[in-house]
Amino acid sequence: MNLRNIAIIAHVDHGKTTLVDQLFRQSGTFRENQRIEERAMDSNDLEKERGITILAKPTSIEWEGTRINIVDTPGHADFGGEVERILSMVDGVILLVDSSEGAMPQTKFVTGKALALGLRPIVVVNKVDRPDQRIQEVLDEVFDLFVSLDASDEQLDFPVLYASGRNGYASEDPDRREGTLTPLFQKIVDHVPPPALDVDAPFTFLVTLLDRDNFLGRVLTGRVNSGTVKVNQPIHALDMDGKVIETGRASKIMTFQGLERVPTDEARAGDIISLAGLTVATVSNTIADTSVTEAIQAQPIDPPTLSMRFAVNDSPMAGREGSKVTSRMIRDRLFREAESNVAIKVTESSDRDSYEVAGRGELQLGVLIETMRREGFELGISRPRVLFREDESGKRTEPYETVIIDVDEEHSGSVVEKMNLRKAEMTDMRPSGGGKTRITFSAPSRGMIGYHGEFLSDTRGTGIMNRLFEKYGPHKGVIEGRKNGVLISNGAGEAQAYALGPLEDRGILFVGHGEALYEGMIIGENAKTEDLEVNPMKAKQLTNFRASGGKDDAVRLTPPKKMTLEQAIAYIDDDEMVEVTPKTIRLRKRFLDPNERKRMKRSAEAA
Numbered sequence: 001m002n003l004r005n006i007a008i009i010a011h012v013d014h015g016k017t018t019l020v021d022q023l024f025r026q027s028g029t030f031r032e033n034q035r036i037e038e039r040a041m042d043s044n045d046l047e048k049e050r051g052i053t054i055l056a057k058p059t060s061i062e063w064e065g066t067r068i069n070i071v072d073t074p075g076h077a078d079f080g081g082e083v084e085r086i087l088s089m090v091d092g093v094i095l096l097v098d099s100s101e102g103a104m105p106q107t108k109f110v111t112g113k114a115l116a117l118g119l120r121p122i123v124v125v126n127k128v129d130r131p132d133q134r135i136q137e138v139l140d141e142v143f144d145l146f147v148s149l150d151a152s153d154e155q156l157d158f159p160v161l162y163a164s165g166r167n168g169y170a171s172e173d174p175d176r177r178e179g180t181l182t183p184l185f186q187k188i189v190d191h192v193p194p195p196a197l198d199v200d201a202p203f204t205f206l207v208t209l210l211d212r213d214n215f216l217g218r219v220l221t222g223r224v225n226s227g228t229v230k231v232n233q234p235i236h237a238l239d240m241d242g243k244v245i246e247t248g249r250a251s252k253i254m255t256f257q258g259l260e261r262v263p264t265d266e267a268r269a270g271d272i273i274s275l276a277g278l279t280v281a282t283v284s285n286t287i288a289d290t291s292v293t294e295a296i297q298a299q300p301i302d303p304p305t306l307s308m309r310f311a312v313n314d315s316p317m318a319g320r321e322g323s324k325v326t327s328r329m330i331r332d333r334l335f336r337e338a339e340s341n342v343a344i345k346v347t348e349s350s351d352r353d354s355y356e357v358a359g360r361g362e363l364q365l366g367v368l369i370e371t372m373r374r375e376g377f378e379l380g381i382s383r384p385r386v387l388f389r390e391d392e393s394g395k396r397t398e399p400y401e402t403v404i405i406d407v408d409e410e411h412s413g414s415v416v417e418k419m420n421l422r423k424a425e426m427t428d429m430r431p432s433g434g435g436k437t438r439i440t441f442s443a444p445s446r447g448m449i450g451y452h453g454e455f456l457s458d459t460r461g462t463g464i465m466n467r468l469f470e471k472y473g474p475h476k477g478v479i480e481g482r483k484n485g486v487l488i489s490n491g492a493g494e495a496q497a498y499a500l501g502p503l504e505d506r507g508i509l510f511v512g513h514g515e516a517l518y519e520g521m522i523i524g525e526n527a528k529t530e531d532l533e534v535n536p537m538k539a540k541q542l543t544n545f546r547a548s549g550g551k552d553d554a555v556r557l558t559p560p561k562k563m564t565l566e567q568a569i570a571y572i573d574d575d576e577m578v579e580v581t582p583k584t585i586r587l588r589k590r591f592l593d594p595n596e597r598k599r600m601k602r603s604a605e606a607a
Contacts, residue, residue: 002066003270004192005089005223009073009111010096011104011466015126019096019165020059020072024258026168026181027061027068058089058209058221058272060256063185069256069272073110083110085208085283085342087117088299089223089272092192094184095121095142096165099133102141104404104466112149117299121146121158122187128162128174132434135162135174159187195223195270202289203227203235205275206296210283210340216252216276220287223272225296227289229253230266237281238288238295245285251277282339301342304358305399305445305469308365308569309382310334311354313579315588316492316518321581322378327353330379333372344368354380358387360469362449366566373565373580381569381578382590386446389472396475399445404438405455407463412437414458422447423476442470447479450570482573485531487524488589489517493537497555500536504558510587511536512560520592522576524560533594563587575600 010016058071071090073083087093093114097103114121123142125135139160146156161184163170169179209221229235229250236247254261254274267273281287284298312318312327319325324333331348334355338346343364347356359365362384369381389397403424407415409431416426416439424443432438448467455465487507497513509524517523517536526532563571568578568585575597579586591597 002189003069003194004066004091004188005069005071005195005270005272006092006094006188006192007071007073007083007087007090007114008094008096009083009107009114010126011098011101011107015098015165016096017072019124019126019163020070022165022168022181023061023070023184024059027063027185058086058256059259060272061258063189066189068185068188071272083113085299085301087114087119088206089208090119091195092188093119093121094124094188096124096126097138097142098130099125099128099135099138099162100130101406102134102138103145108145108149109468111145115146115149115151115155118152118155120155120191120193122161122191123158124161124163124170124184125174126163126165129164129167129177159191161187197224197269198226199228199269201226201269202292203229203233204289204292204296205229205273205287206298207281207283207285207287213276218279218281219254219274219276220278220281221272221274222287224267224269226269228266228268229273229275234290235277235287236290237278238286238292240284240295240298242293242295246278246280247290248278250275283342302360302469304343304345304360304387306361306365306384306386307356307358308384309349309354309380310357310369311380311382311577313378313380313581314353315380315521315579315586315592317516317579317581317586318378321583323376325378330372330377331355333375333377337368361467362566362569366569369569369580370565373582376582377580378582379580381580383572383574383576384449384569386444386449388475391472397472398475400470400473401443401445401448401467402470403441403443403448404466405441405463406432406436406438407459409435409437411459411463412439415439415455415463418451418454418458419443421480422451423479442473444473444476444479445469447476450482453567453570482571483529485526485529486522486576486587487526487536488531488533488594489519489521489523489537490533490535490594491537492518495523495536496539497557498540499534499538500557501555503534503536506532506534509558509560510563513557518588518592520589520594520597522587522589 008016058069060067060069071086073086095111097107125138128135161170161172162174168181170181170184171179172183204225204227205222206225207220207222211219213219231250231253233250235250237245239245253264253267255264255271261274275287286295310330313325334346334357338344343360345358349356357365386399391397405415419441422443424441424447426439427442428440430438452465455463495511495513495515495517500509500513503509507525507527511523523536565585568587572578572587575590577588577590579588589597591600
């Protein structure tokens with residue numbers, strides 16, 4: 001059978017997973033009456049809830065005698081580690097761009113990786129039926145992007161299709177608004193070369209994805225690089241230096257068919273397969289015939305730029321809601337994550353009760369925390385901090401990001417002002433149609449921590465911000481953090497409406513009547529700059545005197561501000577933590593005892 005291996009790359013929300021749904025339907029992968037969910041490739045709960053792709057996943061369809069292996073990739077740069085690995089499995093890429101938004105920063109990140117590997121792209125302009133489409137300008141942007149990424153002449157001569165993934169048509173005519181995806185299938189077969197690999201050489205296979213199965217154990221996924229592998233064939237795993245780390249047998253070989261893994265007896269060079277039978281081998285290891293001694297070189301992965309401290313939950317309410325609370329359980333889970341996700345690095349602290357977890361961005365680490373929380377873990381999370389480096393001359397450098405902001409013209413002034421306060425430099429500003437302005441900044445990552453919530457408030461929820469790691473540049477000095485102080489509970493008990501009423505004049509409350517509190521817990525934001533300890537548990541004294549007017553005044557409270565996990569992580573300061581349990585997210589001071597807080601503050605000022 002003819003074989004084609006392709007990856008689909010696109011920015012978040014440009015319609016990549018919806019297009020894959022239509023490819024499934026029109027290739028006959030699903031039966032006519034088969035009930036399938038929308039965005040079938042977004043298989044885990046978090047992907048469905050957030051509407052984004054987090055994990056790279058292979059799938060396969062058959063079209064007129066040609067087998068097409070498709071790898072769906074995440075569109076967000078925080079999950080770029082997934083993308084960098086899987087590009088070594090494919091021979092071509094489909095670049096999907098929105099007909100209105102055009103080439104966005106995350107598109108640039110993945111496309112740069114694909115072009116550097118020599119992959120030839122097919123450009124699909126999606127959502128051509130949008131009323132605000134600007135097809136020609138978007139194509140010019142894509143061409144300029146390819147030129148800026150040093151694409152070869154062959155790569156610059158890319159074919160273009162105009163499509164609507166939701167409505168299931170593609171065409172070479174930009175004005176067409178009906179049809180099927182046949183032109184896209186044909187273009188994949190004609191433009192993407194079949195795998196040029198040696199079937200007669202000994203079997204080799206580079207592991208690019210790792211997951212676990214309750215029955216099969218470790219399941220290693222990747223592309224067969226050379227030769228043939230059969231069930232029960234003796235194999236061994238090599239590390240990057242060619243050292244044997246494990247020997248075993250290929251107990252099960254599976255290929256992809258639609259959304260399912262299907263067992264097979266044999267796989268040949270070029271096939272994307274999952275392999276079971278080894279217990280130690282992991283991502284970037286080479287699985288090979290026992291006669292092979294040389295490892296396949298894996299693609300280098302960009303280093304992490306941000307880290308957070310994951311600690312054992314030591315609050316007075318620890319252990320009430322979660323089932324996994326010990327440092328050993330947290331340690332095992334984090335090291336297991338680092339093994340399958342090569343973009344994450346875990347370091348154990350000297351006190352053995354906390355772990356430094358480094359990753360690509362707040363979203364990637366936020367997804368990890370949310371996943372652990374749903375598994376029953378309780379954690380204490382610190383404020384994110386960037387990872388500094390030193391250049392050749394010994395000067396301190398920090399990560400910078402390219403920040404592209406689409407905002408209504410009326411809000412552009414306040415956005416530019418806030419970005420300047422965060423030491424960002426504006427590199428471009430242009431109208432993007434529909435009364436919106438597109439502003440591009442080069443900003444230190446440190447200044448962007450915690451800005452997104454403020455940005456949404458400043459733009460009345462209409463602004464769109466996209467960020468992408470740019471480079472390590474000179475250290476920008478002190479960047480002003482959160483201006484407001486917080487309201488801190490001075491004791492343990494239940495919050496009372498009688499006490500919370502007057503506290504509303506002090507600022508914004510995060511807790512409501514009847515919520516359990518403890519000493520050192522943050523219950524609100526102070527309107528002033530300093531922290532304030534308050535008593536939110538004070539109840540009204542009961543007497544046998546009636547209130548004047550015949551009835552007591554009922555306390556009417558404003559609903560408290562409830563933060564999501566990402567908002568909480570972005571909000572906290574260096575001396576604060578987020579307490580994460582399966583049911584609750586609380587903010588707290590790192591040191592709960594007020595005397596200890598004062599002592600630590602004095603020693604920090606003295607230093």
